[in-house]
Amino acid sequence: MNFQYYLPVNLIFGRGQISQVGIQTAKYGRKALIVTGRNSTKKSGLLDKTAALLKAAGVEAVIFDEVAQNPLTDTAYRGAAIAAENGCDVVVGLGGGSMMDAAKAIAFLSENSGDISDYIFGRNVSDRALPIVLVPTTCGTGSEGNGFAVLTNPETHDKKSLRCSAIVAKASIIDPELMTTMPKSVLASVGFDALCHNMEAYLSLIGQPMTDMMALEGIRLSGSYLKRVYDDSADLEAWESITWASTLGGMTINTAGVTAPHGLEHPASGLRDIVHGRGLAALTPVIIEESIKGAPEKFAVISRLLGGRDENDCALKVRELLAALDLTTTLGAQGIREEDVDWMAENCLKVSAAGIANHPVQFGLEDLKRIYRKAL
Template sequence: MEFQYYLPVNLIFGREKVNRLGETASLYGKKALIVTGRNSTKKTGLLDRATDSLKKAGIETVLFDKVEQNPLTSTACQGAALSRASGCDVVVGIGGGSAMDSAKAIAFLSKNEGDISDYIFGKKVSDQALPIVLVPTTCGTGSEGNGFAVLSNPENHDKKSLRCNAIVPKASIIDPELMTTMPRHILASVGFDALCHNMEAFISRIGQPMTDILSAEGIRLLGKYLIRAYTDPADLDAWDHISWGSTLGGMVIHTAGVTAPHGMEHPASGLHNIVHGGGLAALTPAVYEESISGAPEKFALISRSLGGKNETDCVDQIRHLLAQLHLSTHLGEQGIQNGDIDWMVENCMKVSAAGIANHPVVFDREALRNIYRKAL
């Protein structure tokens, strides 16, 4: 048995831990670029709380609040320009996965010249970025626990992640109480995304003992507590567990990667800007129906964690969970058309080749095309 596991992030987990933002960020800089979305952190008052905490710790702040649902490479460039012009020396990302991924990309571009797509596709490499502190407000992407930043290129619709240890956050403050302001439909979407991260890392061909342990626990936690939080938003114990399950999902994909469901979803949301969790909800059952034979023991564990018996009812359990979350859907309902399938297949092989190769059953183009049709 040989493996390597390296993930240099300080995880600060617990209720009211957001109050430690100022003291935490002060370890890394004196002038912070706050990266967030356009509305939610303002409506909840979190942006004001965060700014006050930073200022009390002696940190100047500059606000960048332009992040969209599926963050764009052009938005990251705009944020980095502001960071450089303002002389920021630390980046604080506050919000969901889009805000956190944008914060990472901005921190990277603040220290590196050129087209970020060249770094995303490995034409250029760098191990430099401004230090990053993250505060997630959704329990979905797990971006607080890895070195990935998923971005969409508005010019060619490529949706792919920048990946390097330089953008692993120096610290992430995971405060489950911040998650409780999410609308239920957002919780359903991001919660299923978190489950998918854990499931995909668990079945990945490049998984290893540490990721197997962590992802199995993430699947268990989300399988047990996601519906509880969805049904009763006042259940803080459930929020604790699904927040941790989400972070685990982010951690394991840093090492084991994602597989075919994410690989096939990125072309769909890159092309039509659909909600990521909705795309996964449409694709995951269709993908897994063609995948059980590649890792039956692992699909059996997934099924049991979701209330099933073995690998034969794994897909049924996933569909049942989606129904409980009112997230049963098809790609066609989200604007994907039959005429998009050939483009998505080719784009999948371009942007998601690693995820397709790491899946327990490796799909060729015709298999991908058939799965897209089933999910349509």
């Protein structure tokens, strides 16, 4: 049993911990670029509260609120330019996974020149970035617990992760109470994304004892509490559980990586800007059916954690959960067309080669096309 596990992130978890954001940020800088979206943190009052907490700790705040779902490389360049113009020395990511990923990319570009795609595809490397503090408001991507920043290049439609230990947050403030303002449709989508992170890490061929331990707990928590919080948004115990499942998912994929569901979804959302969790909902049951033969024992474990019997009803249990979350869908319903299939399959082997290689069944180009068509 030989393995290595390294993830230097400071997790500050619990109800009310948003109060720590000023104290933690002040450890790393005196002028923060707050990276957020256009609407939700403003409507909830969280943006104003964060700025006030920073000010109380002696940190000036500059707001960058241009981040949308499936963040673009162009957005990261604009954010880095604003950080430089204002002399920002720390970045605070405030919001869902897109905002946190954009914050990481902005922090990276603030310290590195050149085309970010060169770093994403490994043609260039760096271990420098501005210090980052993350405050998630959705329980899905787990970006607060890893060194990934998923970006889409608007020219090529390549959706792929920047991976660098320098973009692991100096502090991640994970307050389950901040999740409670999510609409149910968003909760369903991000909650399923978190479940997929944990399932994929557990199935990954490069998983190891630490990642298995975290992934299994993440699957258990999602299976036990995701529908419960979907049905009762006042259930704070359930919010805590699925929020922790999300963070566990982010941490475990940092080491074990993702597999085919994320590998096939990224070309779809990179091309058509679909909601990531809905793309996963369309693809994951189909991929499970195509994959059971590669790891029947592990699919049996996943099924039982979701209330099933063995590997043979694993896809069924996932479909039942999706139905309970009003998340049953197809790629066609998300705007993917038959004529997109060839491009997506080829792009999958370009941007998701590692995830496809990590999967317990090895899919070739024609296999990917078949799975995409089955999910239409």
